[in-house]
Amino acid sequence: MSELRRSPLSRRSLLFGAAGLGTLGTLAACGGGTDSSTGSSSSGSSGFGELTVQLSWIKNIEFAGEYFADSKGYYTKAGFSKVNLVAGGSAGTAAEAMVLSKKATVGLSSPTLTGPAIVxxxxxxxxxxxxxxKNPFCLVSMEQGKPVRTVADLAGKRIGIQTGGNETIFDGFCKANGIDKSTFEIVPVQYDPSVVVSKDVDAFMAYLTNEPILLAARQVDGQPIxxxxxxxxxxxxxxxxxxxxxLQSTIDDQRDMLKAFLKAEIQGWTDAVADAAASAALAVNxxxxxxxxxLAEQQKEAEAQAALxxxxxxKKNGLFTMTDALVEQNIKSLEEMGTTISAKDLFDLSLLDEVYQDNPDLITG
Known part of the structure; x- marks a missing residue:
């Protein structure tokens, strides 16, 4: 089954659309709407007990690192008796709400959701x-149509944008590039890139790791797209x-636990980016x-996301790290999308620093 049918970009609004977050208190009180199935567990000795991680979407290739950390016992070796990987989805509760309600200790999210929640x-x-x-957002078009390779190519085109959170992101993209939106037409669309194939739009807001791969498997006018x-x-x-x-309180009170989690995650994602085929197999099977x-599609997506x-x-500083320059770029991007927040109020990367200081071998280059 193709992810196309499951409206994959509906999760993109959850991940990146500040407008889609709603009132956190209400969401935290509800707490439902997610698939609470877990990964495999191990009964080894533990100092930290069980840990729940709220995933940002369904259990597909995007969480290959978590699958490796679980299946290879990295979580157990780090001191956890069990790690519950809770699936999200288009009807799921936001990671921020799950963390605030303490139904999850860690939530996979984005600055464009966590930042507005804080502010x-x-x-x-x-x-x-x-x-x-890098975020995977893109505009995807076809060589056989009216391709959009550069910002300048937007002029005169019909651009398919999903309503809601994606509009906020696209507005930020336009503002960051000084784009005059009157030079092209925005067409409200759903989450199916077939509108590009039918040429109802020239380009479509998508995920680099998903829709371009789906489109490449299709044809237009008898030729591969x-x-x-x-x-x-x-x-x-x-x-x-x-x-x-x-939570800030988790950093304050359970710092060693979070560092153990990060170490296991680094180990899992190191394996995942090194073996796209095994990653796909874990996701699919x-x-x-x-x-x-x-399986073939998931492997292609694994290869694409590794580049992000x-x-x-x-390679120099370790997985999950952010340079000062990247942090500031994120703060500026959030401001372009209407959220003003300082780096110190949004990020605390000191735990990662300590993990790599204690385990320099985790930096594999």
Whole structure:
């Protein structure tokens, strides 16, 4: 089954659309709407007990590092008796709400959700690391149509944008690049990139690791589609993604536990980025078995997301780290999208620093 049918971009609004967060107190009180199935567990000795991680979406390839950390026993070796990987989804509760309600210790999210929660709801949250160094947002078009390779190519085009959170992100992209939106037409669309194939729009707001891969497997006028992408992260909106969001009180009171979690995550993601085939197999055959995922597609997505996870900076400093420059770029991007927050109020990367100081061998280059 293709993720296309499950409206994959509906999670993009959850991850990146500040407007989609709602009132955190209400969400925390509800607490439902997620698939609470867990990964495998181990009965080894533990100093930290069970840990619950709220995933940002269904159990697909995007959480390959967590699958490796679980299946290879990295969580257990770090001191956890069990780690529950709670699936999210388009109807799921926001990670911030799950963390605030203490139904999850760690939530996978984004600065564009955690930042507004801190500013608008006074939520006592912090981001302690990021899986993706670059957000995967892009505009995808076709070589066989009217391709959009550069910002200048937007002029005169029909651009499909999903209503809600994605509009906020696209507005920030336009503001960051000084784009005059009157020079092209915005067409409200759903989350199916078939509108690009039918040429109802020239370009479509998508995820680099998903829709371009789906389109490349299709044909137009009897020929394989050649996708063309314009990535937001490399064009004025370098927001990170799949961040680890926790309570400030957890940092204060359970610092060693969070550091143990981060170490296991680093080990898991090191394995995941090194082996796309094994990552896909874990997603398809074990953790996301009920999703009926396509193995070849998931492997291609694993290969694509690795390029967003590993950078020259992470090769030097370690996975999940952020340079001062990247932090400031994120703060500026949030401001472009209407959220003004300081770096110290949003990020605490000192735990990662300590993990790598204690375990320099985790930096594999």
């Amino acid at each position: 608008n709801e006074q939520a006592p949250l912090k981001i302690i690391g990021t899986t993706f160094q 050649v996708p063309v992408t314009l990535g937001f992260a490399d064009n004025g909106l370098p927001v990170v993604a799949e961040t680890f969001t926790v 074990t953790y996301g078995k009920d999703q009926k995922l396509d 996870i590993v950078s020259d900076d992470t």
